[in-house]
Amino acid sequence: xxxxxxxxxxxxxxxxxxxxxxxxxxxxxxxxxxxxxxxxxxxxxxxxxxxxxxxxxxxxxxxxxxxxxxxxxxxxxxxxxxxxxxxxxxxxxxxxxxxxxxxxxxxxxxxxxxxxxxxxxxxx
Amino acid sequence: xxxxxxxxxxxxxxxxxxxxxxxxxxxxxxxxxxxxxxxxxxxxxxxxxxxxxxxxxxxxxxxxxxxxxxxxxxxxxxxxxxxxxxxxxxxxxxxxxxxxxxxxxxxxxxxxxxxxxxxxxxxxxxxxxxxxxxxxxxxxxxxxxxxxxxxxxxxxxxxxxxxxxxxxxxxxxxxxxxxxxxxxxxxxxxxxxxxxxxxxxxxxxxxxxxxxxxxxxxxxxxxxxxxxxxxxxxxxxxxxxxxxxxxxxxxxxxxxxxxxxxxxxxxxxxxxxxxxxxxxxxxxxxxxxxxxxxxxxxxxxxxxxxxxxxxxxxxxxxxxxxxxxxxxxxxxxxxxxxxxxxxxxxxxxxxxxxxxxxxxxxxxxxxxxxxxxxxxxxxxxxxxxxxxxxxxxxxxxxxxxxxxxxxxxxxxxxxxxxxxxxxxxxxxxxxxxxxxxxxxxxxxxxxxx
Numbered sequence: 001x002x003x004x005x006x007x008x009x010x011x012x013x014x015x016x017x018x019x020x021x022x023x024x025x026x027x028x029x030x031x032x033x034x035x036x037x038x039x040x041x042x043x044x045x046x047x048x049x050x051x052x053x054x055x056x057x058x059x060x061x062x063x064x065x066x067x068x069x070x071x072x073x074x075x076x077x078x079x080x081x082x083x084x085x086x087x088x089x090x091x092x093x094x095x096x097x098x099x100x101x102x103x104x105x106x107x108x109x110x111x112x113x114x115x116x117x118x119x120x121x122x123x124x
Numbered sequence: 125x126x127x128x129x130x131x132x133x134x135x136x137x138x139x140x141x142x143x144x145x146x147x148x149x150x151x152x153x154x155x156x157x158x159x160x161x162x163x164x165x166x167x168x169x170x171x172x173x174x175x176x177x178x179x180x181x182x183x184x185x186x187x188x189x190x191x192x193x194x195x196x197x198x199x200x201x202x203x204x205x206x207x208x209x210x211x212x213x214x215x216x217x218x219x220x221x222x223x224x225x226x227x228x229x230x231x232x233x234x235x236x237x238x239x240x241x242x243x244x245x246x247x248x249x250x251x252x253x254x255x256x257x258x259x260x261x262x263x264x265x266x267x268x269x270x271x272x273x274x275x276x277x278x279x280x281x282x283x284x285x286x287x288x289x290x291x292x293x294x295x296x297x298x299x300x301x302x303x304x305x306x307x308x309x310x311x312x313x314x315x316x317x318x319x320x321x322x323x324x325x326x327x328x329x330x331x332x333x334x335x336x337x338x339x340x341x342x343x344x345x346x347x348x349x350x351x352x353x354x355x356x357x358x359x360x361x362x363x364x365x366x367x368x369x370x371x372x373x374x375x376x377x378x379x380x381x382x383x384x385x386x387x388x389x390x391x392x393x394x395x396x397x398x399x400x401x402x403x404x405x406x407x408x409x410x411x412x413x414x415x416x417x418x419x420x421x422x423x424x425x426x427x428x429x430x431x432x433x434x435x436x437x438x439x440x441x442x443x444x445x446x447x448x449x450x451x452x453x454x455x456x457x458x459x460x461x462x463x464x465x466x467x468x469x470x471x472x473x474x475x476x477x478x479x480x481x482x483x484x485x486x487x488x489x490x491x492x493x494x495x496x497x498x499x500x501x502x503x504x505x506x507x508x509x510x511x512x513x514x515x516x517x518x519x520x521x522x523x524x525x526x527x528x529x530x531x532x533x534x535x536x537x538x539x540x541x542x543x544x545x546x547x548x549x550x551x552x553x554x555x556x557x558x559x560x561x562x563x564x565x566x567x568x569x570x571x572x573x
Contacts, residue, residue: 011493013276016283021486024290024479056497056545085497087547089567102572107490110483116570 003124004028005117006048008038008065009083010057014106018052018083021110027117027124035060039068048078049121055084055091063094070099079120083108163229166222173215180208247520254517261510268499268506279492286482293478300472307465314458321454325447339437343430350423353416360413367405374399498549501540508536 005027007018012033019029030046032038034057042048051069055062062082069075079101086092092103101120104113118124377395381388512531519525537557544550550561 009493011496013279013283013492013496014490016280016287017486017489020283020287020290021483023287024293024482024486085494085546087545087550092567092571096573100573102570104571105569107494108487108569110485110487111480112570113487114483116572120572 002026002028003049003121004030004047006030006032006038006041006046006051008032008035008051008053008057008062010034010054014054014083018113021113022117025110025114034058035062035065035068038065042069042072042075047074049124050117051075051078051080052083052117053080055082055086055095063091063098066095066098066100081116081120083113163226166226170215170219170222173218177208177211177215180211251517251520254513254520257513258510261506261513265503265506265510268503272496272499275492276496279489283486283489286486290482293475293482297472297475300468300475303468304465304472307461307468311458311461311465314454314461318454318458322451325451328447336434336437339430339434343427343434346423346427346430350420350427353420353423356416357413360409360416363409363412364406367402367409370405371399371402374402494546497545501544501549505540509533512536 005022007015007022007029008031009015009018010033015031015033019031022029030041030048032041035053036059038051038053039060053062053065060068062084066080066082069078069080080099081102081104082095082100083104083106085106087105095103102116104116374395377398378392381392381395384391512533515530519529537553538559541550541553541559541561544553553559554561
């Protein structure tokens with residue numbers, strides 16, 4: 001069965017392009033346009049195999065989302081990748097401290113993204 | 125249009141300057157009077173300071189006379205050191221300041237009405253320009269915002285089209301996968317059928333060859349038999365010839381027996397028997413010849429039939445050729461099936477390539493989000509510039525303003541360095557404005573913790 005990936009980004013362009021890229025490569029995709037929307041979506045029973053989140057979002061940002069996700073028992077071990085334009089190393093280190101699995105900088109080629117996801121989710 | 129606008133603006137500024145020039149003209153005499161009073165006051169203050177200092181000096185000189193006690197001398201020196209010297213310095217500085225102020229006032233008093241009018245007009249123009257920059261910045265801010273919104277809409281349409289293409293491609297891929305499966309089954313079935321048919325064809329070929337050999341052997345045997353029968357003809361002629369000679373001999377014997385009279389009577393009986401034997405032999409020879417001819421004719425007919433059968437059978441080589449053609453056709457079919465499979469596999473490979481390229485294209489579309497964030501930062505910067513210019517405009521309108529600014533363009537620009545999200549923004553800033561950052565931007569684009 002195809003792996004499910006939850007995309008969290010406030011940009012419709014990013015959501016659409018990432019969804020198309022991942023669908024094209026055989027993944028199932030769920031989307032949320034903010035950190036809070038992602039938490040709400042997870043409450044509905046969706047169990048993603050991986051979460052791909054932006055960092056700078058209005059309302060609940062990516063770092064806060066990572067912290068909250070790691071506090072939820074069902075999400076404690078779900079790999080979380082960040083995909084952001086943010087280059088500040090303190091935020092990168094903060095994401096690592098909070099439990100992110102990896103840090104990806106936009107724009108990232110589709111093949112590279114798929115390669116990283118397959119590395120994080122072996123067998124997909 | 126722009127020129128007309130410029131002319132209009134120049135006219136407006138000129139009118140404002142003329143009004144202000146009239147105001148200046150009316151109050152110019154008052155300014156001159158105030159200037160003279162200020163100059164006189166400054167001279168009076170400087171004169172009084174010098175007078176006070178001289179008085180102090182005289183007093184000290186009085187206390188420092190030789191008849192005065194030594195203690196008073198020391199007090200005088202202390203006073204000179206801590207009071208007189210600073211006083212002299214202060215007086216000198218005050219005098220210089222007063223001199224500079226007087227120079228400024230003198231220069232100001234030398235300004236003509238036109239000069240003041242021009243300066244005031246320039247100041248008014250600058251104020252007006254700064255004030256008018258606000259809608260300009262607002263328009264540019266909105267232009268950027270609208271462009272971003274439009275580009276986002278268009279990019280979303282592109283992504284939607286790619287999504288449709290993706291869906292169609294997925295259907296196509298399902299068809300291709302089905303075709304590959306069918307082709308593989310077909311190829312495998314063809315191969316198995318081919319192997320089976322090959323064995324059948326080989327058996328048929330063997331059977332046909334054996335049958336042909338048997339037909340040929342039969343034909344050869346019949347022909348040999350016919351030849352052997354044909355070889356009996358001379359024997360029939362010999363028998364016939366012997367019978368004829370025997371008959372002739374019997375006739376001669378009967379003649380001789382007749383010549384011999386009674387004595388040849390027994391010999392005549394033998395001769396008669398011999399003649400009858402000759403007749404029987406001739407008849408037997410004729411019968412044998414007839415039988416042999418009949419047999420030979422039948423053998424020749426059989427041989428003819430055997431020959432026809434052989435020819436017919438050999439004509440059946442066409443069937444063998446047909447079998448060979450069938451084999452060839454089958455191998456061609458197998459080859460073409462494999463070719464078809466290769467073509468479909470190639471299509472599948474090309475499809476995969478298309479998928480990769482579509483993924484790449486979708487990755488490149490992320491530039492819109494990157495561009496959006498950069499332009500949103502520019503929009504923020506424009507708003508900051510607008511606020512700053514507004515503050516500057518208000519300060520210029522304030523007659524008590526002494527030129528102090530809470531923030532400057534330099535400080536505002538410097539503050540951006542800490543707010544950039546992307547390394548590319550920081551690089552552009554540093555390349556143009558210089559400066560340095562206290563964090564490292566050289567970490568890789570992909571980092572797994």
